[in-house]
Amino acid sequence: MDGLLFLIFAAIAAVCGLNVVLQRQPIASALSLIGVMGSLAMLYLLLGAQFIAAVQVIVYAGAVMVLFVMVIMLLNAGAERPTGASLMASTLGVPLLAGLLVALAYVLFANFPDPRPVRFGEFRLGGAAQVGYALFTRYLLPFELTSVLVLIAIAGAVVLAWREVRK
């Protein structure tokens, strides 16, 4: 059952991911990205990380993607035009990406040859309680710093957007 679920959602994620890259319309890419994120949330659940799965759905698939869709709508972004200004990207891009994928896969298989299958329920530290405990004990300082970071991000976004209103 676990393997089946993995295959289904991995396939959805891969197809949606391909769609993100291949679609010409930004709005189509955005919707595909939501699909990737949703299926990734399922994979997190399979790995036993309920809290992260929930956050993935709420923050990523919810808030962040809403933001993207809003901006696409606001700017009325249409299909992109091919311009081909980067010689470097068009010539080296494909072989480099292929090489990168092969190298990544090689390194991963070389370092994680563990053949034991992933079992649902084997990892019991993924609940909100455990993650929250770690966040407020060992990772307290970084956690507080992220709140500062978010504050700065809010201020920055406001300042960047404000300029036009004043004009």
Next chain:
Amino acid sequence: MSPAGVPLSWYLVLAAFLFTLGAAGFVFRRNIITMFMCIELMLNAVNLTFVALAYHTHQVDGLVLAFFVMVVAAAEAAVGLAIILTVFRNRASLQIDEVQSLRD
């Protein structure tokens, strides 16, 4: 179909594949917003790796890191989209090849 599940490395290879997809999109797409979404895709791939390795090591730290990545991604999305708005205001274009003032 084995009901017992798949090895951990499959998850990792899926993450690598998604990451490469994101990188490909960043290199080949010309729309700023699409490129930005590709960055989000890469971040998600990395998050999958973190969660998978948390499972592998039986420790909660990977999840915490994934959480931080999400927070940073949210902040980045807010600022990044604001920048895109400003760029669009100033240039009336979302074509990345027309934004080359870094050269000067």
Next chain:
Amino acid sequence: MLLWLIPAFPLLGFLLNGVIGRRSPKSFVNAVAIGAVAASFLWTLKTLAALWPLDTAHLEQYFTWIQAGDVRIGFDLAVDRLSAVMLLVVTGVGLLIHIYSIGYMAHEGGYYRFFAYLNLFMFFMLTLVMAANFLLLFVGWEGVGLCSYLLIGFWFLRSSATNAANKAFIVNRIGDFGFSLGIYLIYIHFRSLDFAPVFAAVSERPVESGVGPLTLIGLLLLVGATGKSAQIPLYVWLPDAMEGPTPVSALIHAATMVTAGVYMVARCSAIYLHAPLALETVAVIGLATALFAATIGVTQFDIKKVFAYSTISQLGYMFLGAGVGAFGAGIYHLWTHAFFKALLFLGAGSVIHALGEQDLRKMGGLRHKTPITFWTLVAAAVSISGVPFTAGFFSKDEILLAAYHHAPWMYWVGTITAGLTAFYVFRAIFLAFLGEPRGWQHAHESPPVMTVPLILLAILSLVGGLAPVSRFLAPMFPPHEAGHEMHLVVISVGAGLAGIALAWLFYVARPGLAERTAARLGALYQLVYNKYFVDEIYQAAVVQPVIRGARSMLWQKVDVGLIDGAVNGLGARACAAGDVLRRIQSGNLRSYAAWVLLGSFLLLLAAGLAGGAR
């Protein structure tokens, strides 16, 4: 014993006056400067009293100054009998001259600067005499040179003063180059720069018959000494140094700094005694300088120049004493010379202060206006002339007797020099104080702050020879032959008295005789009057070629061609390389991303090839 306090007081005074002296009233500057030197003097007395009778050297090691490989050079100070004598001279005479300066410099701008420099000089001089290794001695040696430069050029708006300062500094560089080579050789041969182990190792060696390492070291150190102590061939800077304020001439260019060379030779007596050739060179240079400078002194009309050549001549005496093996006598003469020569300069300063004039031909008849200056100067003059039972008599005769036992001809040359010395010193005094006034209207005696040091120094010039310096220092140096032949003493005293009588004859009894004699001597007189044209010869033989070489070779070829060319060439290459690399910075974000991809791919490849990412 806190030896470091002795140089620390003047250093503190220098810092205080140098930093806040400009905004402070003169009374504060005076209090700091005089207080620092007085504290140093008193602490010297206390230290010496506590260490008495100072049979062995008292060494204090403070911290490691330089540590590199197996070279260890410490900040070590030491006091033995030799440095005790120097300490007393430097702090004692220095204190009197500091007090005198209050009066002399009262109307000068840069008052605080003057005293700050003087205190800095005291610091370096005390470091020099108390240093327990060659490198620290060199620090003091260079430091006093720096202060000498600063003080000669004190009136830096006068181009003659700055030129003289530059001359002193550059000529001393030549000497210091030899000195530093000597120190380097010492390290090569003895693997140490501390006095005690070096001299112990030297005394183990046999006396060199020919030219060996010790001879080479001795000669190189002597080069340094000829620079600092104004001996042939590097004496030329000292007469010009008279451009500085007179107290500076008294303190630095008569009593203390210029005697550093003598001190150094005496300090290194172990080396010189094992290198007879170097020691003989010391004696010959000293004797030649003594005679040479004395003859020039006879013809000069600038009162300070006369005394400057006198200083060179007397320093030659000290080297003669050291060179014939009578190191104690050399230091003894240093001791008495500090009194009477400081007094001569301060007296000259008092005259200059009274008249604003340095030319002897425009003085005359001053003895009624400035009686204290006159009588104190007479005291100094009889002392330097070797009139019996004054300070100069004892030390000069000790040197001459030692010279006689070394080589009789040295005694005779020294005696002639003594006669010349008496002649030109009294000539200066007669010209200035006797006869009729020649072209001055107003003159006044100096204030007590100047005359009291003069009187004290006059007393010391008369009775300072009673201090048994030579006997005190005897244990430090091996014994040398010295007799007490009465007839030799009588002859040298007679030479001095004859010089005085001749001066009386030429300048008091028969005015005009001097001019007639000069006219009759003609070319010879012109030669001596122009200081044997040594400055001109140096100018033509050394300075001009160096300047021409610097202009045509170093400037136009090396600097413009090589150095500028290399720098400009590097710049041009960088520009060219940047021109190529600039093309990567296309401003195209996707190209940048591709570059990042390439980098991460290569990193991964490296990680994979290196056997995994872990």
